[in-house]
Amino acid sequence: ASANEVFKGAHVDRILTHLNLLKGDCGGFPIDRLEHSLQTATRAHKAGMAEEYVVCALIHDIGDTLGVYNHPDIAAAILKPFVSEQNLWMVENHGIFQGYYFFHHLGLDRNMRDQFHGHPHFEYTAQFCHLYDQPAFDKDYQSMPLSAFEPMLRRMMAAPKQSIYLRPDGETPW
Numbered sequence: 001a002s003a004n005e006v007f008k009g010a011h012v013d014r015i016l017t018h019l020n021l022l023k024g025d026c027g028g029f030p031i032d033r034l035e036h037s038l039q040t041a042t043r044a045h046k047a048g049m050a051e052e053y054v055v056c057a058l059i060h061d062i063g064d065t066l067g068v069y070n071h072p073d074i075a076a077a078i079l080k081p082f083v084s085e086q087n088l089w090m091v092e093n094h095g096i097f098q099g100y101y102f103f104h105h106l107g108l109d110r111n112m113r114d115q116f117h118g119h120p121h122f123e124y125t126a127q128f129c130h131l132y133d134q135p136a137f138d139k140d141y142q143s144m145p146l147s148a149f150e151p152m153l154r155r156m157m158a159a160p161k162q163s164i165y166l167r168p169d170g171e172t173p174w
Contacts, residue, residue, distance in 0.1 A: 012153045015078065018062055019146060025065060030139040033064050038143035039136035045144065047131065055079075055156045056087045057132055058149050060094055071095065081160035089121040090128050097129045 022033035029036065041058035049057070056079060063074025076092040083091075097113045104110040116122050 012150070012157055015059070015062070015153060015157075016146065016150060019058070021065060022062070027064070029137050031137055033061060034146070035143060036136050037061055038146060038149075039138065039141050040132045041149055042141075042143040043132045043136060051152050052083055052087055052156055055149070055152050056083060056091050057128070058153070060091050060133065081162055082157050083161070086121050086124060089119075090125040093121075093125055094129060094133060097125045098133055100126075100129065101134050 019034060019037060022037060025033045027033060031039070037058055037060070040060065041054050044057040045054045056075075059075050059079060061071060061075065062078065063071035067074045072092055072095040076088055079091055080088055093113075093116065096116075099108065099112055100110050102110075103112060113122075113126070116125075
């Protein structure tokens with residue numbers, strides 16, 4: 001196998017490692033950022049959401065420690081080759097939509113998301129925040145372990161749906 005094949009094969013391992021870096025970082029919340037990610041994904045999974053959506057829920061805040069001011073961009077960059085345009089838009093914009101629940105406590109406009117009114121994915125993203133992201137700070141909630149999501153991550157990231165590196169035949173050059 002080429003070096004690129006080996007590197008690609010460990011892609012999910014690196015994502016799991018980075019998710020584990022969220023352990024212990026509570027950011028002022030009653031649970032740490034890893035538990036928030038697990039709760040968000042568990043809630044989406046238990047609600048019967050598609051596997052791609054569940055993986056988006058798991059990874060949506062993976063950038064918290066690196067992109068303090070733009071964490072959704074980091075998650076979106078990781079997910080972009082593998083997810084639908086609708087799920088990508090949801091992850092890219094969830095920060096502004098989630099702000100509905102707390103921006104007013106920071107002196108910001110909680111209705112900042114209204115700039116997207118009329119966008120085809122507005123309600124979809126608002127529902128993600130309302131049903132899965134916002135409630136996922138419960139210290140008493142029993143989340144599925146990270147290991148339960150690993151097979152989902154591996155299936156979803158086995159091959160990109162789109163990439164700037166895809167050949168015309170849909171295959172990556174490595």
